[in-house]
Amino acid sequence: MPVELFEQKSSDALPIHLVAKGGLESAGLSQDVLAWANANGFAGEAGKLLVLPGTDGRLAGALFGTGKGDSGLAFGALARSLPEGNWHFATAPAQPELAALGAALGGYAFTRYGKKPGRELGLAVPAGVDTARLNRIVESVFLVRDLVNTPTNDMGPSALEAAARKLAGAHGAEVRVTVGDDLLKHNFPMIHAVGRASDDAPRLVDLSWGPQDAPKVTLVGKGVCFDTGGLDIKPASSMLLMKKDMGGAANVLGLASMIMAARLKVRLRVLIPAVENSISANAFRPGDVLQSRKGISVEIGNTDAEGRLVLADALALADDEQPEMLIDMATLTGAARVALGPDLPPFYTDDEALAADLAAASVAVEDPIWRMPLWQPYDSKLSSKIADMNNVTSDGFAGSIAAALFLKRFVEKTPGWAHFDIFAWNPTDRSHGPTGGEAQAIRALEKVISARFG
Numbered sequence: 001m002p003v004e005l006f007e008q009k010s011s012d013a014l015p016i017h018l019v020a021k022g023g024l025e026s027a028g029l030s031q032d033v034l035a036w037a038n039a040n041g042f043a044g045e046a047g048k049l050l051v052l053p054g055t056d057g058r059l060a061g062a063l064f065g066t067g068k069g070d071s072g073l074a075f076g077a078l079a080r081s082l083p084e085g086n087w088h089f090a091t092a093p094a095q096p097e098l099a100a101l102g103a104a105l106g107g108y109a110f111t112r113y114g115k116k117p118g119r120e121l122g123l124a125v126p127a128g129v130d131t132a133r134l135n136r137i138v139e140s141v142f143l144v145r146d147l148v149n150t151p152t153n154d155m156g157p158s159a160l161e162a163a164a165r166k167l168a169g170a171h172g173a174e175v176r177v178t179v180g181d182d183l184l185k186h187n188f189p190m191i192h193a194v195g196r197a198s199d200d201a202p203r204l205v206d207l208s209w210g211p212q213d214a215p216k217v218t219l220v221g222k223g224v225c226f227d228t229g230g231l232d233i234k235p236a237s238s239m240l241l242m243k244k245d246m247g248g249a250a251n252v253l254g255l256a257s258m259i260m261a262a263r264l265k266v267r268l269r270v271l272i273p274a275v276e277n278s279i280s281a282n283a284f285r286p287g288d289v290l291q292s293r294k295g296i297s298v299e300i301g302n303t304d305a306e307g308r309l310v311l312a313d314a315l316a317l318a319d320d321e322q323p324e325m326l327i328d329m330a331t332l333t334g335a336a337r338v339a340l341g342p343d344l345p346p347f348y349t350d351d352e353a354l355a356a357d358l359a360a361a362s363v364a365v366e367d368p369i370w371r372m373p374l375w376q377p378y379d380s381k382l383s384s385k386i387a388d389m390n391n392v393t394s395d396g397f398a399g400s401i402a403a404a405l406f407l408k409r410f411v412e413k414t415p416g417w418a419h420f421d422i423f424a425w426n427p428t429d430r431s432h433g434p435t436g437g438e439a440q441a442i443r444a445l446e447k448v449i450s451a452r453f454g
Contacts, residue, residue, distance in 0.1 A: 002079065002107035002108070002109060002117055002118040002119060002120060002121060003078075003079050003103055003104045003106070003107035003118075003121045003122075003123055004120075004121070004122050004123070005100060005104055005123055005124075005125050005131050005134055005135055005138070006086075006122055006123065006124045006125065006131070007124070007125060007131045008124060009086070009088040009124035010086045010122065010124070012085070012086055013086040013087055013088040013122070013124055014059055014060070014061045014062065014085060014086065014087050014088070015061040015062075015087075015088060015089075015090030016061065016062050016063075016064050016078070016082075016087055016088065016089050016090060016091070017029060017033075017061060017062070017063050017064070017090050017091050018064055018066050018089065018090075018091035018093060019037075019042075019044035019063050019064065019065055019066065020044050020065075020066050020067070020068070020069055021043060021044040021045055021046065021065065021066075021067045021068060022043065022044060023044050024037055024038075024042070024043060024044055027044075027091070028091075029063075033052060033063070036050070036052060036053075037050060037063060042063055042065070043065070044063075044065040044066065044067065045065045045067060046065055046066060046067025046068070046074055047065060047067070047074060047077040047081075047431060048064070048065035049062055049063070049064050049065070049077070049078070049081040049082065050062065050063040051083065059083060059085070061090065062082060062083075062087075064077075064078060066093075066094075069094050071098075071102075071366060071431075072093065072094070072095035072097070072098025072099045072101070072102055072366060073098055073101065073102035073105070073366050073431060073432040074102060074431045074432075075093065075098070075099040075100070075102035075103045075106070075431070075432075076102040076103060076105055076106025076107075076430070076431035076432030076433065077106060077431045078102075078103045078106065078121075078123075079103055079104070079105075079106035079107035079118060079119075079121060080106060080107075080118065080119075082119070082121055083119070084119045084120050084121060085121065085122070086121075086122035086123075086124070087121065087122065087123050087124070088123070088124035089124075089126055092126055093126060096125070096126035096127075096128065096129050097126075097129045097130075097134065098365070098366055099126070100123065100125040100126065100129055100131075100134055101134050101137060101138065101432075102431065102432045103121075103123055104123070104134065104135075104138045105138060105141060105432040105433055106431055106432045106433070107119075107121065108141075108142055108145055108433060108434065109434070110145065110146065110149045110434075110436060110437075112146070112149075112150065112154075133262070136257075136258055136261040136262060137258060137443060137446070139257065139261070140254040140255070140257040140258045140261070140439070140442070141254060141439040141442075141443075143167070143250075143253065143254050143257055144247075144250045144251055144253070144254035144424075144437065144438070144439035144442070145433070145436060145437040145438060145439065146437070147160075147163060147246070147249075147250035147253065147437065148243070148244045148246070148247050148250045148424050148425065148436070148437025148438070149243075149436045149437040150243070151243050152225050152226040152242075152243045152276070155225055155243065155246065156198075156200040156225045156226070156276055157195065157198070157200045157201065157202060157203055157223065157225055157274035157275055157276060158200050158201075158203075159225075160205070160223050160225055160246060160249060160272065160274045161177055161203055161205050161272075161274060163253065164205045164207055164253060164270070164272060167207075167253055167256065167257055167260075168207050168209070171209060171257075171260035171261065172209070173207050173208060173209035173260065173268075174207070174208050174209070175205065175206065175207050175208075176206045176208075177203050177204065177205050177206065178203060178204045178206070179201050179202075179203040180192075180201040180202065180203070183202060183203070183204065187293050188204055188273075188293055188313045188314075188317075189290060189291050189292065189293065189313070190290050190291075190292050190293070190298070190309040190310060190312055190313045191203075191204055191273045191275060191309075191310045191313045191314070193284045193288075193290050193309070194224075194230075194275050194277055194284065194306045194309050194310050195273075195274075195275025195276060195277070195278075195310070196282055196283075196284075197230075197276075197277075197278040197279060197280035197281075197282055197283035197284075198275065198276035198277075198278040198280075199278075200225075200276055202273070202274065202275040202276075202310075203273075203274050203275075204271065204272070204273050204274070204313075204314065204317075205223070205270070205271070205272040205273075205274055206269070206270075206271055207256065207268075207269065207270040207271075207272075208267070208268065208269050208270075209256075209259075209260055209267075209268045210260075210264075210265070210266050210267045210268050211265075211267060212267060213267070214265050214266050214267040214453075215265070215266050215267065215323075215324045215325075215452075215453050216266070216267045216269065216321055216322075216323035216324055216325075217259070217266045217267070217268055217269070217323060217324065217325045217327075217449060217453065218268075218269040218270075218271065218318045218321065218323040218325070218326045218327070219252040219255060219256060219268070219269070219270045219271070219327050219328075219329070220248075220252065220270075220271045220272075220311060220314045220315055220318055220326070220327070220328040220329070221246075221248040221249035221250070221251060221252035221253065221270070221271075221272050221328070221329050221330070222245070222246065222247075222248035222249060222273070222307045222310065222311055222328075222329070222330035222331060222332065223246045223248070223249035223272040223273055223274035223275065223310070224245040224246055224275055224276070224277055224306060224307055224310065224331075225243070225245070225246045225274060225275070225276050226242050226243060226245065226276045226277070226278075227239075227242045227245040227276075227277045227304070227306065227307075228242070228277055228278060228279055229277070229303065229304035230277050230278075230279060230283055230284065230303030230304060230306060231279060231283055231284075231285055231286060231303050232286055232302050232303040232304045233279065233304075234304060241425060244331060244424050244425050244437060245277075245307070245331050246274070246331075247329075247330075247331040247422060247423070247424025247425070247437065248307075248328070248329040248330035248331055248332075248420075248422065248424070249272045249274065250424065250437070250439075251329045251420075251422060251424060251439055251440060251441070251442050252270055252272070252327070252329050252442075253270065253272075254439050254442050255327075255442040255445055255446060256268060256270045258442065258446045259446070259449060262450065262454070264449065264450060264453055264454050265453055265454065266449070266453045269318065269321070269323070271314040271317060271318055272314075273310035273311065273313065273314045275306075275310055277303070277304075277306045283303070284300060284303060285300065285303065286300055286301065286302060286303055287299070287300060288300045289386065289387045290309065292309075292312055292313060292316065292410070293312070293313040293316040293317060294312070294313075294316040294409075294410050296312075296388045296389060296409060296410070297387040297388045297389075298312075298384075298387060298388065298389055298390070298391050299384040299386060299387040299389070299390045299391070300390075300391055301390045301391055301392040301393075301394075302391065302392045305391045305392045305403070307330050307331070307332050308330075308332065308391060308403050308406045308407060309391060311328055311330055311332075311407055311410075312406070312407060312409075312410045313410075314328075315328060315407060315410040315411050316410045318411075318414070319410065319411045319412060319413050319414050319417075320413070322413045322414050323414060323416070324416055324453075325354070325416045325417075325418075325449070325452075326411065326414045326416060326417040326418075327417075327418050327420070327445060328407065328417075328418075328419050328420070329419075329420045329422055329441065329442075330419075330420070330421060330422070331421075331422055331423060331424050332400070332403050332421045333399045333400045333403050333421055334399070335398070335399025335400040335401075335403075336399075336400040336421040336423070337423060339372075339400060340370055342423045342425065342426070342427050343368060343423075344368045344369070344370050345368075345369050345370070345420055345421060345422040345423065345440050345441055346369070346370050346371070346372040346400055346420075346421050347369050347370070347371055347372070347418050347419065347420045347421070347441065348371070348372055348373075348374050348401075348404040348408075348418065348419045348421075349371070349374075349417060349418035349419070350374060350415070350417075351415055351416050351417070351418065354416055354418055354448070355371050355418075357448045357451070357452075358371075358418065358444055358445070358448055359371065361444040361445075361447040361448045361451075362441075362444040364447065365443045365444055365447055367440070367441060367442075367443040367444040369420070369440075369441050369444055372400065372401060372404070373401065374401070374404055374405060374408060375398070375401055375405075376405075378393075378397075378398050378401055378402055378405060379405045379408075381393035381394065381395065381397075381398075381402060382402060382405065382406055389406070389409065391406065400421050403421065404419050404421070407419055420440075420441050422440040422441060423438075423440065424437060424438055424439075424440060425437060425438055426438045
């Protein structure tokens, strides 16, 4: 990775002096450094870097502005501004773990198609920080970003399966896959219906890891590798980012990577319905009635609301085991973006203890999420005159809540269930990540799962 984290600083590591906005005079710097900072107009603004020249023509270190010091992840700016070489914090960051993590995450570059990697940096983590844990998190976040950034011609359902198998092989996990018409034989009719129009056959990837008698944690990720909208076709502008519609699957694989690498004491299961919502003569249609694994019949009000269909069959399978925790993640609705924007994914759960733990973890690790209500009166809006339910509401209101209520119908036995409606994308460059695929909510989830089952 472009920024390598070390437990011990090397002998050639240069110092990074942290300066709060307006705090130059109180930063404990020499008069020469103060004069250099003033001459260059450096006043500790967030994310600003000033390189310090040495007397021998080489670098003597750098000043980094922390602004008001609100965000540890803002240290990601170091990855793009520091000259190459080894560095260490001469000033202890207020949030040492997040500072090191932010710096490492900020060094990400997607290089598969020829883009040059970022500069090579080494950073000694502050004392007391678990370097191995940070490296596990960084590797998992980069996995998510790589998967989401890869276009569908190289990340269709079969390639997504291969990615799951590669991760499983690295950690000794088992993988079973149900493909094509075998989905009908094994009672996954909605996964089959959504994906049958694609040349790349639909499939359900089922990864398992850990002792059989350990507490069960099950992760379900929406793996729609491309979404045309189906016969209710999207406009061209809405298809431009649809390679990221498998962002839920990418994020649960990233979370699974963290869990397995940390050897948490859980029986982990990861379910990924991997499909492409394509258009062909055999595509499912508006007005069709699909049978689900659970036995609930679903009238199709819109073929572009396909993610909840494939998730429903996978959730029904997961719910049969009644795991201690059941998490699903999906790039499910535009309504979630309208309500909370791209950076703040909503989550839904009736488990008050889980909700409280997630909210606290979100703040602690700067992985923003926001609880939204499973508002039961809206459930009736999913009614159908000819089937048990419709896959969309008739009025178009509360779209993210309605999608969550749809999924809730398929989780009856597991109280510890939470649904995350994520975006999985940075629409603009951020200090700790460039424009492109992004891991969302999984660092908060890792903290909760580690605390409960670690």
